[in-house]
Amino acid sequence: MPTPETLPRHELIGLPVRVADAxxxxYVGLGGRVVDETTRTLAVDGSGTGVRQVPKAAATFEFRLPGTGDDAPAHGARGADQFVTVAGERLVARPARRTEHRGDSIWR
Known part of the structure; x- marks a missing residue:
C-alpha cells in the first residue's frame, strides 16, 4: 500500500487525483482518476469531462490514498482517507523505471 513517503515509487493508475497547482x-482543480501515465504526462479521467492529459512537470498533484489515515486499525480495516501532495517533477520518468527506484538509497 502506498504511503505519502513512497507514493512516487508506486503505480499511480487507478488513484484519485486532483491538480492542486499548475x-x-x-489544469488547476482538474480531478478524477489516473487512467494512464507516460514519461511526461498523467491522463486523468474526470466525471463527465473526459480524459485530459496533464504535464507532470508543470503541475502539483494531490492524490487520495483510501483508508490509510492515522486512524486505520492495525488489523487491516480501512481508516480515513489520506491526501498526499506531490510535485510533478518527482514523477517525471518512465513509469516502469520510476517504480523501480527507491529514492532513498545512495547506491542507485
Missing part, C-alpha cells in the same frame, strides 16, 4: 490555470 503553470497553466486550465
Amino acid at each position: 503553470t497553466h490555470d486550465g
Whole structure:
C-alpha cells in the first residue's frame, strides 16, 4: 500500500487525483482518476469531462490514498482517507523505471 513517503515509487493508475497547482490555470482543480501515465504526462479521467492529459512537470498533484489515515486499525480495516501532495517533477520518468527506484538509497 502506498504511503505519502513512497507514493512516487508506486503505480499511480487507478488513484484519485486532483491538480492542486499548475503553470497553466486550465489544469488547476482538474480531478478524477489516473487512467494512464507516460514519461511526461498523467491522463486523468474526470466525471463527465473526459480524459485530459496533464504535464507532470508543470503541475502539483494531490492524490487520495483510501483508508490509510492515522486512524486505520492495525488489523487491516480501512481508516480515513489520506491526501498526499506531490510535485510533478518527482514523477517525471518512465513509469516502469520510476517504480523501480527507491529514492532513498545512495547506491542507485
